[in-house]
Amino acid sequence: MDLKEINAKIEEKSSFVNTLNTEIHKKIIGQDYMIRRILIALFTNGHILVEGVPGLAKTLTIDTIARIISLDFKRIQFTPDLLPADLTGGLIYNEQNKEFEPKKGPIFTNILLADEVNRAPAKVQAAMLESMQEKQVTLGNTTLELPSPFFVLATQNPIEQEGTYQLPEAQMDRFMLKLKVDYPNKSQEREIMDLHGVNRNIELNQILKPEDIIDIRETIDNLYVEDSIKDYILNIVFATRDPERYGLSELANYIDFGASPRASIYILKAAKASAFLNRRGYVVPDDIKEIAKDVLRHRTILSFEAEAENIDSDNVIEEILANIEVP
Structure with a gap:
């Protein structure tokens, strides 16, 4: 296939891009940088680490994208007392057949928001990062495939370092992109006030399917x-x-x-x-x-x-x- 044919094919396959961005911006004001990077990672089977203060619409953005693409979405608040089993699941004893059976944890989803990932101990971080790399989880003797697509957006709060466990450099290497997300400008924040300052139901249309x-x-x-x-x-x-x-x-x-x-x-x-x-x-x-x-x-x-x-x-x-x- 020559370059002209490739270009024509890409133009056809990417025809949804403008519609997708328009739909996202029904709920998200600004944050074009973050939205574009999320789409880049999602479309290339990568994961993202985001550093930014609370309240910058990280959860709202990823939830909006999940709805528009009809992907399953879960959010986990990482805390110092979180255990690996709270993320991956574990084995539950079944009284009827007298056997241990795997019970899936919240990591079995299409999009996982790992909020304040540096607040969880190293064992929890390692369990998540291993799942990101292998796209599977082992519970006892059973290995379970994670859903496809599987995408992790992990966040770090740069202004609260007390009680945090810094991600090791070798672990951070598993993330395709690390973003630094800043405050919106004044005009954008005015739009945010007008849009979200009152209770309203914003209907979102499905633009893509998981497949x-x-x-x-x-x-x-x-x-x-x-x-x-x-x-x-x-x-x-x-x-x-x-x-x-x-x-x-x-x-x-x-x-x-x-x-x-x-x-x-x-x-x-x-x-x-x-x-x-x-x-x-x-x-x-x-x-x-x-x-x-x-x-x-x-x-x-x-x-x-x-x-x-x-x-x-x-x-x-x-x-x-x-x-x-x-x-």
């Missing part, structure tokens, strides 16, 4: 990516590991560990999804630039020197993007 997500994923896999674009991705990722090789010696003291190979894979996948949402059958450098920070910010581990100089991973990634040659 459509699987089809969209296959379509995105077939988008055209030039070798020069793949090299561009590799140069960005390798610059986080060996900045001096790319003429960025000033960054060497700020980076302890560069991004893992998952970063290259996820940048490619997310860039394809970005092109799809733009109704384009091929990836361009702007698709890479759009999602690079979200893929790399939790995979680029900075030194104490960077922290002392108030430099964060976004600053480092911006410098890399500004200096790596664009194809």
Whole structure:
């Protein structure tokens, strides 16, 4: 299939995008950045970690998307006393047949909102992250497949650190994207007041079905990516590991560990999804630039020197993007 045919196919397959966004914005004012990233991850079989203060419509957004796509949605409030079985389920003794039977936990859903994931102990975090990776849960001797599609949106509250268990870097690597969600602007907040300041029932139309997500994923896999674009991705990722090789010696003291190979894979996948949402059958450098920070910010581990100089991973990634040659 040549590029012209691919482009025509993508344009046809992505015809729902504008309608989907319009439907979402019936209930959600602003938050275009978060909405677009959720769709990118959902359409590429990835998961998202969101850092933002409470009240930024994270739950409302993901619940709205779930309704529009007719996906099963569950929310779990992570707390210090949460047990792995509270998430995955466990074995229940059946008096009638004198056997233990698996009882599914709330993780058996299409979309799971793991609220304040850093408040739960390491064992609970590990149970969730293992399920995210393997798409299955083992209860006793029984292995149960999770529903398809399966998508996790985990949140962290950046302003309350007391009583929290920081996600280890190796665990965070399982998330495709890490988002930093900020407050709406003044005009958007006025619209939010007008929309949600009174009780009203907003009807949402179903735009997609769960099986459509699987089809969209296959379509995105077939988008055209030039070798020069793949090299561009590799140069960005390798610059986080060996900045001096790319003429960025000033960054060497700020980076302890560069991004893992998952970063290259996820940048490619997310860039394809970005092109799809733009109704384009091929990836361009702007698709890479759009999602690079979200893929790399939790995979680029900075030194104490960077922290002392108030430099964060976004600053480092911006410098890399500004200096790596664009194809």
